[in-house]
Structure formats: structure tokens, C-alpha cells
Amino acid sequence: MGEPLRHVVGIDFGTLTGRAVVVDVADGRERGSAVHPYRHGVITERLPGGPALPPDWALQHPDDYRDVLRVAVPAALRDARVDPADVIGIAVDATSCTVLPTLADGTPLCELPELRDRPHAYPKLWKHHAAQRQADRINALAAERGEPWLPRYGGRVSAEWLPAKALQTLEEDPAVFDRARRFVEAADWIVWQLCGRETRNVSAAGYKALRQDAAYPSAEFLRALHPRLDGLLARLDGPLAPVGARAGGLTAEAASWTGLRPGTAVGVGAIDAHVTAAAACSVAPGRMLAVLGTSTCLIMNAETYRDVPGVCGAVDGGVTTGAWGYEAGQSGVGDIFAWYVDNALPASYARRARELGITPYDLLDSLAADQPVGGHGLLALDWHSGNRSVLMDHELSGVLLGLTLATRPEDIWRALLEATAFGARTVVAAFEAAGIRVDELTAAGGLTRNRLLMRIYADVIGRPLHVVDAEQPAALGAAVHAAVAAGAYPDVPAASEAMGARRRETYHPEPARRAAYDELYADYRELHDHFGRGGSGVLHRLRARRNRPH
Template sequence: MGERYVIGVDFGTLTGRALVVRVSDGAEVGTAVHEYKHGVMDSVLVATGQQLPPDWALQDPDDYRDVLRHAVPAAVAAAGINPADVIGIGTDFTACTVLPVLADGTPLCEVADLRHRPHAWVKLWKHHAAQPHADRINAVAHERGEPWIGRYGGKISAEWQFAKGLQLAEEDPEVYQRADRFIEAADWIVWQLCGAETRNVCTAGYKGIRQDGQFPSPEYLAALNPAFAGFVSKVDGPVHPLGGRAGSLTAQAAAWTGLPEGIAVAVGNVDAHVTAASAQALKPGRLVAIMGTSTCHVLNGSSVAEVPGMCGVVDGGISAGAWGYEAGQSGVGDIFGWFVEHAAPAGYDSHATLSELAAAQPVGAHGLVALDWWNGNRSLLVNHDLSGLIVGMTLATRPADIYRALLEATAYGTRMIIEAFADAGVDVQDLVIAGGLTGNALLMQIYADVTNRPLHLIRSAQGPALGSAIHAAVAAGAYTDVYAASEVMGRIDEGVYQPDPVRAKAYDALYGHYRRLHDHFGRGGDDIMLELRSIRNAARAVAL
């Protein structure tokens, strides 16, 4: 028998990437990227030209199909392999990215008389307009003593499924009623591939409030809004383990991708969680930080604990037989990109130039501390109405000073998360870094120094896509489970960045100031950020 291959497809915020991987050793033999035609609709609904309210972020689901039509065949061609040698395909998605569909999986935005309705479209993970709904979900859960709320750190995020569902129910009841199903894009794309609706344990647990086999009760949902009492009927269904086989590639999907009809289609997954397999980070104590526009932190534990402010803990949420923990930061690479594109003056408007200048500074030389909330706070405060802050600027402050302070702020945010895990008894021994920011040596060293832990780097530049390919190999029966496949197909470079004791001590003092600002502006000391956001939204609503 010749070599066999699997395909991993990573659906990101702006592009989809297909990766061809050899089953026997995890070698990456071909890749291709397809850019979404419509990108992120955060100001205008492309179908009509109408303005969108603040904090909206929508996408077109046909952009995801285009990834199957273009990136997958291109990756196979780049690999120079026979498509007949491909035995499975696996996918991962940003989350919570969710859409309302008909019973046959047709997105409501593709129904002619609903294309002009913003609520009929895909709500991307960074759609934050459901914050008031999330606030009410949390308040009512605590008032009623709902047992599941502790599994989510005490707060459900505005990004998650139920907050977005409640926003839909209250702001566009007609679209809500016409939605037979409300489904994660991670599961919808699998539906497109194999023709069967499935739900994966990862998104169901972290984004869909499914704990111990149950969703929130109809009584609780009715307390939020009587019209919302039946919401679970739109999201419920058989939940499948990660690495399982969702079905077989249909003739239609085979025509899109150029792959053999009938090959294994793996159960859907989330981009961050699937990366743990490609980073060989399934053992407890090894935290994976997938760093891109945002950062997601995932970690396996041997037991369940409730960690205030984290995104969730789910049995089997990362891999079977372990409790998977998730936390995250809503803005990381986006913050650095914002500064370079919109705030840095000419001559300083590149990451390379700013990184070189900032790297020459001793710790603390810029005299600044920043809060990394340019896109709100996911963990530990779970409030997307919070905003960014820089303290200490003077007439002597220069662009590289601000840039370094922003890099450091995101590292402080990660340290907050690590310490919250440790305080709850969930040990974090070391960090594996994946994602598009691993190439910034200054940023990586700052993270090692701020967290005072060694940093390992995933060897693959396509961590999520490789993780999806690993799960596809398991779904196709090439390996007994994800653990076995990860050992062979995953890849990691150990101890690439080590903390420097002198710099780590200097950062301890600066981190103390970060914590003071974090707690003052994020935990009720001063609500000025929330008040400014309210004023902004009101002014924009008048403009619309």
C-alpha cells in the first residue's frame, strides 16, 4: 500500500487554508489559502449596502464553500499527489461563529426574502453587539443559582451561542422563528461536506452551555424571555466526540474539492482546541496559546475545577478522557496591527521597524503600562464593552515605546489567565505558542519573561489545519485515537525561549501596576469605559 494522505481545512477570520498531510509521519506536503470574498462585514451589509450598528461582525457562508471549491483542490495540486490517496478530511473554525439555517441546512441569508435582514447572516466570533443579552444571561443565572454558570467562570461571553441567539430572538423575531436550527459554522461546514447535521462536543460545551449532557432548562430560558424558552430545540442534537467520523464525503462535496466520494469526514472542531493535537500538548499542565488577531488559551486537566473568568471547562472538550479548559483574549495581533496601520507615523509604520527599536529598550524604559482591551476583555472579565488604555505617556514618548507597551500588555493579560488557573488548582507548567505571531522574537521573549515560563513553539506554521488533519486521520481509522495520532503527526520545538531572571523580576513590578489598572477599570472601581461606550453607541445610532 502506498502513502495515504488527509486534508485539514482551517477556516479563519479572513481566509480559509487547506493543508495536505501525510498520514505516516505528519509531513505537510501541500497547502493553499483562499481569501473570503466578503471578508468581515462590520460596517455595511454587502447584500444591500445598509449600515450596520456598532459592534456587529457578519460573514457570508458561501465564502466558506469557496474555500472547499478553491483551496482544497489547489492544496492537492501543490502537493502533487493523487487525490485517490486521500482518506479523510477534517475542518476547524473560529468560534463562536454561528448562523441560523433551515432544516436542510440552507442559511437564512440565502433565502431570497431574508437577504436584507442582518440577523439572517453568519455572526462571526467577534460580533459583540450581544453584550446586553450576555449581561442578562449572567444576571438571571446567578439569581436562579443555575449550576452550570460556574463551569464558565461565572460569566457567559457576548461571543457565545446563547447570547447571540437571545439577541436574534429579541431584535428580529421573524428570522428567529424561521430558523429551524441555530448552528456553529464548525458544524455547518461538516454538514456541507457529508450531508448530515452533527454537533461536536467542543462547541456544544464551550459555546453552547452544554454541561453533563444537558442544556439550560426551558424555565431558565423563559425567565430571560418567554419567546426564548424553546431555544434549545434549535441547537440540540446528537453530540459527537472529537476525532469521530461525522459521515462520508458526498458527491456534491467531492465535486467541490476534487476528493474521492465516500472518504471520512471528521467531526467539526474549533481552531484553538484542535491545535493542541498538532502541538503535542494533550498532557495536563501544558497550555497552548494560539496567537493571532486574538489569542485562545487551551489546557487539559485531569479533574474539573471552576476558574473565575475563564471561558469554560468541558469534559472531552479538547481530547477524550480529559477536562479541557479554555480562556482567551479578544484582541492581540489586532491591537498591534491597529497601531501600525492607524497610529504609527510614517517611517515607523512596520512591525519590523518598531520591533527592532523596541527590542533595544531595557524593561520599563518607556515608562508605560497599557491595558489590552482594544477589542474588549474575554478573560477574566468577560466584558466586551471595556476598552484600551495607556498610562504614562509624555512628550518624550515615541512610537516604539507605545508599540512595546502594547506587546507587554497582551503578555500581562496572559499572565492573569495563568494565575487564575493556578489559583483554582489547575497547574500551568509551560506554554506552547502557535499561530501567526510566533515569528516576532521580541514578542515571544516578552511572553517568556512576563510569565516566567519556558516557551515552546509549534513547528508547523499551520497549527489548526495540521490539527484538523490529525483528527481526519483518526476519523479515517488510521490511528486508534487523537493521542496516538498526535504523537506521530504533531510537531514541536522545545524550549525555544527561556525566561531571563533579571527581566522577569523587572516585569513583576510592572505587572503589579497592570493588575491595579485591570481591577480598577474592570472590576467596578471606575466605569468610565462602559459609560464612554454607551455614549459612542448612542451617537452612532442617531447617525444611522
């Protein structure tokens, strides 16, 4: 008899759901999977049974993460019909920067009875954008002082990242800041629950907590922002480990949740888009991966470091050990499409979609697909959730120009799809202008199922777009890291080569559409620079009026 098949479990903790897959270590084939929606979803309007939230807040509840371990992992094992004894490793990824304050033992502050009605005690989701003013002050001070780490982030720190969120907590609810003994990324907290020991991944520490060259920003810099912010350093003081490393073994309690055996290897936590690069076989230098979901992350490795204006971060070993990992992105993509369908689609279109037995998204795609480029006469800026790259400004907002009495819903729909493609092209252009070659472009994530969107991206960016054949690419990427943590492969590139998903389809740009989009993109860049680089402050004034107490 041959050796029993060996498997690993990968879990992707997304914005609204957790997804678990059971994967064959030898070739990455998915044996079983399960998806579990978060009971609390994204908390944007009021705390569970508690007070209302101000604008631009986005929170989560940590028990939703535990529910994924209790429900999705056992369900995936049942679906795979795999003996838990044959599972050699488990690893997780999560959105980032999604950060929560905890006690020294990892207890989330929001689960303490006396703090359950305090918003700052909850995990701040990646798209919590209420700390923009704190981010602005971090940027201004870092530029004034010439902080050497600032160019590694394209010259601007995001409101989505840990320092801005921690400073907001200290300024708005110092009692919560004082009670917290740790500020920890969601992925690292979940790993803590699995193996009973705190471990921080170097990727999140580098990209989201400003750790460069083995150090966080200095205590002196933090005190210049706030006399007590240097206390943040002690709250980040956990053991660091590289991506793909083993964080520990599964505790008896976590084994009872998941249905796995105690002692099963637990991989170090990771950022969702970064593990997807392993699933997409896109870890070699020059291969850019666009992870298309509620937002978009653009990830790639390079052999050398270069300053890239507007990049979200460049971290040595941030994606895979031994390479400089670069991250950029767009704060809203799928979220923009969902906003339009949920809030602006006429009832007659929704009714028509029901009659045809299709989704409103499919109806809009079918109506917009054959339009000539520019035929709708519209142009949009994809800033409904602010701008992550290259402007790094979450107080910007969406723009739609060219409306007439002849404008139809499908016209607006196509303009929104195109706007997100223009935003991606802006990022690619920034990399290449800085001397970082983009030899290959691959897309992964739920939005790759939209054929019209993929065609638009290929035409707008003007290069072939490869699409990954994986139903749950981030969870597969986590499984790749689990295999490395369990010792099945020496490193992430080797595991990626063996277990990564094959490409399903390649979209090639059509020359006439590409040329037409070049003209429209020039107009997009004119608007982009006018509204985003100081030509007009109207978007900031509108946001300020919206957020003003009424």
C-alpha cells in the same frame, strides 16, 4: 511494492482566510498547502450591497466557506501532487463561537432573497460583541437562580457565545429567529455541507452553547430570559459527536468541489484552538497551549474539574475524550497590533519601512527591541476588543497610560505587546490559583514568528515558552482529527503523538527582565482591577456614549 502513502486533508477556517493542508498520516509531514482569502472578509460596516451595521457587529458570509472548499483544497492537492485516491480523510476547524441561522436543510437564512438585507440572518463571527447586554442578563439571571452550570464558565457567560447571540436575534429581529430552524456553529455547518448530514461537535456545544452534564440550560431558565427563548432548544437539537469521530462520507457534490473521492471519511467539526493542541502535542494534562492570532485562546487538559474564576469554559471531553478541557483567552491580540499599524502609525514610519524593504511591524520591533523594561514609561490594558478572560466583559476598552511629549511610536508599540503578555499572565495565574497546574507553556499561531513578542511573553510570564514548528498549526490539527476519523489512529492523543509538530525553539526568561516585569505586572493588575472590577465605570460610560445613536 509497498503500500501507497496515505494522506489526510485538514482545513482551518479562520477570521479572514481559509487554509488547507495535505498531510502524511504516518508522521504529519505537510505535503502541500493553500490559502484562500474570504471574498467578503469580516463584515463590520454594512451588509454586501445592503444597509449599514451598528457598532460592535462582526459578520461573515457562508459562501466564503464554500469558496475555501472549491479553491483551497484542490490547490493544496495540486501542490502536494497527491492522488485523491490516497486521501483517506478530511476534517475542518473554524473560529468559535461563529454561529449561523439556517433552515432545516442547512440553507443559511442570509442566502434567502427576502432576508439578504437582514443583519441577523448572517453568521455572527466570534468577535461580534453587540450582544453584551444580553450576556449581562444571562449572567445575572443564572447567578440569581444558582444555575449549576454557571461555575463551569468561571461565573460569567460571554457575549461571544451562542445563547447571547440567539437572544439578541430574538429581541431585535424575531422574524429571523422564527424563520431559523437551526442555530449552528460554522464548523458544524461546513461538515454538513461536506457529508450531507447534520452533526454537532460536543466541544462547541459545551463551550459555546452551555451544554453541561448532557443537557443545555433548561427551558424554564430560557423562558425567564424571554418568553419564547425556550424555542432555541429545538434549534440546537442535532446529533452530537465527540471530537475525532467520523461524521460521515464525502458527498458527490462536495467531492466535485474539493477534488476528493466520494465517500472519503469526514471528521466531526472542531474549534480552531482546540485542534491546534493536537498539532502542538499539548493534549496531556498540565500542558497549556497559547494560540496567538487575531485573538488568543489558552487551552489545556486536566484530569479533574475545578472552578476557575473567569475561565471561558471547562468541558468534560471538550478538547480530548477522557479529560477535562479548559479554555480561556484574550479577545484582541493580533487585532490590537494591526489596529495600531493601520490607524496610528505616523506616515514617516511607514515611509521608512518601505525604504528599508521591511514591514512596519518589523520596523517597530527593531526600534523597540533594545528598550529596558519600563523604559518607555507606559502601561496599557489589552482590552481594545473587550476582555474575554478573566473579566468576561466586552464593553471594556483599551487603556494607555503614561504618555508624554517624548513618547515615540515604538514606545507605544512595545507597551501594546507587553499588555497582551500581561493579559496572558493573568490567565495563567487564575488557573494556578484554582489548583490547576500549568507544567508547560507552548505557543502556536502566526504571531509566534515575532521574536520580540515571544521574548516578552517568556519574560512576563516567567517560564520557558516553547514554540511549535508548523506553518499552519490549526490546519495540521484538523488533519490529525481527520486521521482519527478515518481510522488510522485509535484516538486524538495517539494521532497527536505521531503527527504533531516538533518544537522549533524555546524562549527562556532572562532573570533581570523577569524581575522588572514583575513590578510592571503589579501595576497592570492594579489598573486591571480598578477599571475591570468596579473601581471605575468610566470605560462602560465611554462605550455607551460611542454606541448611542447620533
